[in-house]
Amino acid sequence: MTMIKTADDYAVIAEDATLTLERLLPGPIDRVWSYLVDGDLRRQWLAAGAMEEKVGAAVELVWRNDELTDPPGARPDGMSEEHRMTCEVLECDAPHRLAISWGSTGGVTFTLREQGTDVLLTITHHRVTDPAVLLNVSAGWHAHVDVLEAKLRGTTATPHWDNFVRLREEYAARLAG
Secondary structure, three states: OOOOOOOOOOOOOOOOOOEEEEEEEEOOHHHHHHHHHOHHHHOOOOOEOOOOOOOOOEEEEEEOHHHOOOOOOOOOOOOOOOEEEEEEEEEEEOOOEEEEOOOOOOOEEEEEEEEOOEEEEEEEEOOOOOHHHHHHHHHHHHHHHHHHHHHHHOOOOOOHHHHHHHHHHHHHHHHHO
C-alpha cells in the first residue's frame, strides 16, 4: 500500500503494504537532516531520543504529542500521554537517507533530495498490513510532517491532535474507497 503524494498532499494506497508520503520543505538539506537525527529537534515534530548516526545503533523514540503544538488540541481516546519504542538504525547516509526499524512493521526510510533551495522529504513506511495501524500511521505521519513543515517555515502548526483526528477521518474515507 504505497502512499504517494498527490497535488493536495494526500496519498493513495497500493497493494504492497508500503506507505510513502512526500513533502517539499524549505532547505538547506543539512537543516532538514538535523530534524531527523537530532533528538532535541526531532522531539519538536515527532519523537525525542538520542540517535547515533551509525548502522546497528539503538534508538529509543519517545512520543509526547501533547508537546508538539500549543495548544495541542484534544487527545483522542485511547492515545496515551507518552509512547516509547526502541528502534535500530538500519541505514545511514547523511544527509540523504536514514532507515530505522519500526515496531512490528518493516521499518521506515527517510530520503532527502535537494530541489533547488528546497528539499523533498520522502518517508516510506514498509509493510503496514494491519488496517487499523495503517489508518493511524497514515494520519500520524501526515500530521507530524505538518508540524515539521511549520517549524521549518517558521509558521504556527494546527493543533496536533485536532489535525490528527481530522486527517484520520479523511484517510479512513480515502482508504475505504
